[in-house]
Amino acid sequence: MAFIPQAGIQTDEALFAHGIYDTADLTHSIIIFHNRFPLMLMSYIGALKSWLYMPIFRVWRPSAASTRIPVILAGGLTIWLFSLLLRRLSGDRAAVIGLALLCTDTSFLLTTCFDWGPVVLQHLLAVSGILCIVCFHQQNKLRFLAAGFFLFGLGIWDKALFAWLLGGMGVATLLVLPSQLRKHFNLRNVATVLVAFAMGAFPLIRYNVRQNLATFRDNAAWNADEIRIKTRVLTTTFSGQALFGYLVRDNTDGPPRQPGTPIGRLSVRLSELTDHPENGFLFYAFLVSFALTVWLWFTPVRKPILFFLTAGAIAWLQMLFGKNVGGSVHHTILLWPFPALIIAIAFAEASRRLGRAGVPLVAAAVLIVAGRDMMVTNEYFARMVRNGPGESFSEAIYPLSDFLRRVKAPVIYLDDWGMFDNLRLLDKGTLPLRVGNDPLSKPQLDADDRQEVLRRLAEADALFVGHPDGAELFPGVNAKLRAMAAEAGYSQNRVAAIPDRNGRIIFEVLRFVRPASGAGPT
Secondary structure, three states: OOOHHHOOOOOOOOHHHHHHHOOOOOOEEEEEOOEEEEEEEEOOEEOHHHHHHHHHHHHOOOOHHHHHHHHHHHHHHHHHHHHHHHHHHHOHHHHHHHHHHHHHOHHHHHHHHOOOOOOHHHHHHHHHHHHHHHHHHHHOOHHHHHHHHHHHHHHHHHEOOHHHHHHHHHHHHHHHOHHHHHHHOOHHHHHHHHHHHHHHOHHHHHHHHHOOOHHHHHHOOEOOOOHHHHHHHHHHHHHOOOOEOOOEOOOOOOOOOOOOOHHHHHHHHHHHHOOOOOOOOHHHHHHHHHHHHHHOOOOOOHHHHHHHHHHHHHHHHHHHHEOOOOOOHHHHHHHOOHHHHHHHHHHHHHHHHOHHHHHHHHHHHHHHHHHHHHHHHHHHHHHHHHOOEOHHHOOOHHHHHHHHHHHOOOOEEEOOOOOHHHHHHHOOOOOOEEEOHHHHOOOOOOHHHHHHHHHHHOOOOOEEEEOOOOOOOOOOHHHHHHHHHHHOOOEEEEEEEEEOOOOOEEEEEEEEEOOOOOOOOO
């Protein structure tokens, strides 16, 4: 909760606003009683989060708090359901260990608070769905089977990458739990699975039936060129290091800000006392649990450990060899909370096998891992307080939104990435925003591209919003725009420069003055 006001809303964090405030050009929608409702925001991202936030935003104006508090609560619900799952799989001891690890996992906490993946619903639906399937296996009640696969269907509608986990769990079931599969494999159960899953995934199925499997055609591609990079992203996701330099700035231009609140001062002091830690110990705990599996091979926990190890490995292999996936934290974190679950089950069983020394040994190990993760999380907060958030999460988005609302321009072109969906969310779709980085972000502009840029320059009182030179997320867009404007005889006026809390200029608002009569663009 303390992180909420420290950072601006990132554009992908606000992607779901497209399904609430600007539904005209949705990837897929349905009209009910003359009203358009979103089904798909992109070919692989559904509108489930948009549906959940529609009633929230009716009573709570869009802001950092109204955007983040619901997903934080959803993350808390995931943690609670995770403890219930562990209790059913391995008892209370495993549940306590798993809670301690997941509640302090830096990457899990930060990607939950800043849900730019988006990943929060993926975690919630995966854990609740698995819990339902375990309840079905233990109690043989059909409603749990139906609920579990309905939740899995919602998961794949929310984000088609949920198929990674489903594929991993499917393979793990065949390899690790064949006898349990045979026990439950009958016509009634198969029909229940198909119907329940289809109900949850109906919007995605409808879209692909109408668009000739566009989800798979647009996104299913393979590439083995980034194995080393993706492996490092996985390990740094474990350690919590992956978001330094992205979510928060590692340093600042000029002197850092002094914390102005008690929690800020405490955080900075703890950061200094702990020597600014950047790496947690969760990956080492995972390696230990993997090694313990050999010792625990002939115990009841062998199958659950192997199941989640296999499911996680198959899911990650799909990221490893998938094109344009797996190279960022918001992909690798989709494997969570499997690591904490595996560690918890292995550590709990090992503590039982070690006799009287088992509990204090495992308790000490868990406290070290959890405590270190808490210090890493604190380091993120301390740097955010002093250095500010990373450029994509800059809090300058709020004064930019206020300024654009006041000037009432007829059209606003956003010439760089990172401003569209967050501005649309903050202003409830009222600003006349247009994508401006296309075609400026292209390496070379053809005649049609140049004509489009000149058409925009000719629009009366149009505003052009971007980042300062050298800070563009699409390098070179500023130079191209200025060069074309100068060539056509326009002069540039900087209407506003929007700084962040540290005084760095984050956004520039420009207007191009029309050339004299007869000197317009051709």
